[in-house]
Amino acid sequence: MADWVEACAVDDVEEEDVIRFDHGGRTFAIYRSPDDEFFATDGYCTHEKAHLADGLVMDDIIECPKHNGRFNYKTGAAKGAPVCVNLVTYPVKIEAGKVMIQI
Amino acid sequence: MTTAAKTKRDYSLVGESTRAAIETGLASAEWYHTDVPRKAMKELMQRSDGPAIRDTIIWIAAILGSAAGIVWFWGSWWVVPFLFVYGVLYGSSSDSRWHECGHGTAFRTRWMNDVVYHIASFMLMRNPVQWRWSHARHHTDTIIVGRDAEIAVMRPPDLLKAALAFTGILDFRYSLPTLVRQAFGTLSEEEKSYIPEMEQHKAVVAARWHMAVYVATIAFAIALESWQPLVLVGLPRLYGTWHMVMTGLLQHIGLADNVVDHRLNTRTVYMNPISRFIYWNMNYHVEHHIFPMVPYHALPKLHELIKHDLPEPNPSMWHAYREVWPVLLRQLKYEDFYLKRELPPTARPYRGEFHEVDMSAAE
Numbered sequence: 001m002a003d004w005v006e007a008c009a010v011d012d013v014e015e016e017d018v019i020r021f022d023h024g025g026r027t028f029a030i031y032r033s034p035d036d037e038f039f040a041t042d043g044y045c046t047h048e049k050a051h052l053a054d055g056l057v058m059d060d061i062i063e064c065p066k067h068n069g070r071f072n073y074k075t076g077a078a079k080g081a082p083v084c085v086n087l088v089t090y091p092v093k094i095e096a097g098k099v100m101i102q103i
Numbered sequence: 104m105t106t107a108a109k110t111k112r113d114y115s116l117v118g119e120s121t122r123a124a125i126e127t128g129l130a131s132a133e134w135y136h137t138d139v140p141r142k143a144m145k146e147l148m149q150r151s152d153g154p155a156i157r158d159t160i161i162w163i164a165a166i167l168g169s170a171a172g173i174v175w176f177w178g179s180w181w182v183v184p185f186l187f188v189y190g191v192l193y194g195s196s197s198d199s200r201w202h203e204c205g206h207g208t209a210f211r212t213r214w215m216n217d218v219v220y221h222i223a224s225f226m227l228m229r230n231p232v233q234w235r236w237s238h239a240r241h242h243t244d245t246i247i248v249g250r251d252a253e254i255a256v257m258r259p260p261d262l263l264k265a266a267l268a269f270t271g272i273l274d275f276r277y278s279l280p281t282l283v284r285q286a287f288g289t290l291s292e293e294e295k296s297y298i299p300e301m302e303q304h305k306a307v308v309a310a311r312w313h314m315a316v317y318v319a320t321i322a323f324a325i326a327l328e329s330w331q332p333l334v335l336v337g338l339p340r341l342y343g344t345w346h347m348v349m350t351g352l353l354q355h356i357g358l359a360d361n362v363v364d365h366r367l368n369t370r371t372v373y374m375n376p377i378s379r380f381i382y383w384n385m386n387y388h389v390e391h392h393i394f395p396m397v398p399y400h401a402l403p404k405l406h407e408l409i410k411h412d413l414p415e416p417n418p419s420m421w422h423a424y425r426e427v428w429p430v431l432l433r434q435l436k437y438e439d440f441y442l443k444r445e446l447p448p449t450a451r452p453y454r455g456e457f458h459e460v461d462m463s464a465a466e
Binding site: 049067070 | 131144145148149150206207208211213232235236239242243299301302394395396
């Protein structure tokens with residue numbers, strides 16, 4: 001059974017933005033969508049090792065800062081070259097003002 | 104001191120330098136980034152359709168206008184200025200459109216980037232699939248010998264080849280046979296080294312579309328018994344490419360290879376407004392390489408924000424070429440020689456183990 005882990009406070013992530021969260025030697029990306037929902041994916045682009053948290057959130061898309069590869073951060077789906085491999089996504093819930101992810 | 108810098112450079116993407124780059128950690132390395140507050144970077148990264156739509160309308164109108172001039176004045180000397188303008192718009196400014204739309208940064212809307220990317224790729228005789236991947240590699244491993252598929256001038260430099268590049272002949276001689284080969288379904292081992300297997304069939308299909316247009320253009324020229332269709336489609340890749348080469352060569356020429364700091368292997372040059380329009384602000388090339396997600400229209404702002412951390416830009420293209428020329432001459436004898444960029448005193452040094460090359464033999 002996967003554990004729920006506290007990733008950050010709700011206010012740590014601006015609307016339509018992303019932050020990095022490191023836990024247990026792994027790196028995740030925590031997103032807040034323009035309609036104020038939270039999502040989580042693996043923190044690195046599947047194309048090259050670049051932190052998605054340095055990238056740009058546009059609607060439901062995260063764009064990698066290195067090669068501008070795009071993913072739908074809600075589903076993890078790769079949105080075309082140069083990324084071909086989907087991101088792993090993680091369940092998210094909000095508890096007492098904290099963003100919790102299940103990893 | 105780097106091993107790769109001391110040995111003879113092997114520019115193939117599947118050879119000895121490739122192995123050395125992977126073994127030493129030069130390949131897919133972490134590159135230096137100037138610290139920029141997240142809020143400021145987010146603002147700079149913001150996408151907008153407005154500037155690129157405006158610039159694209161101007162670009163297409165100028166292309167159509169000069170093409171109309173060619174058709175109208177065909178057969179008289181008055182055609183020359185129209186050929187000059189059309190050639191540069193077709194054979195040079197297509198490069199920066201290809202580049203920016205390939206990054207997906209020119210327009211906010213994805214399909215707009217894709218449409219301009221494919222049109223510009225065709226104008227450049229570049230397979231849009233192959234070159235998307237080669238450019239991704241260029242950003243991962245900028246001027247890393249054995250890894251970067253887009254090194255324009257290798258060491259020791261072939262000066263005749265560099266001069267001929269301005270005529271477009273060499274590129275034409277490479278690009279057209281490459282498209283023909285790919286259209287027949289064959290990708291080279293080097294192309295396969297950077298195009299993922301799942302994308303390789305798309306490269307073949309794209310090459311077939313390009314060839315179909317060229318075959319149709321040739322057929323039209325034969326039917327008309329005129330060179331005019333070929334002068335408008337295909338041949339501008341020859342006679343109009345000089346501006347692309349003039350600006351593009353300066354991006355990295357003469358600077359360090361096998362380093363992981365774009366301040367040392369990439370050049371920013373101040374240019375006149377016309378060249379900047381043709382080049383879509385890619386004269387801010389250090390800035391583009393450090394932060395490739397910043398759209399072309401925001402590069403001047405990015406430059407202002409981080410210039411304190413970068414080498415002094417060259418004040419003009421003329422200045423940059425005057426700086427490069429003696430370096431190329433010395434590289435003829437000592438290929439390890441390069442132009443060492445002076446960082447500002449406050450700049451952070453980065454990964455010294457990759458940047459210290461013994462140039463004493465060249466002194």
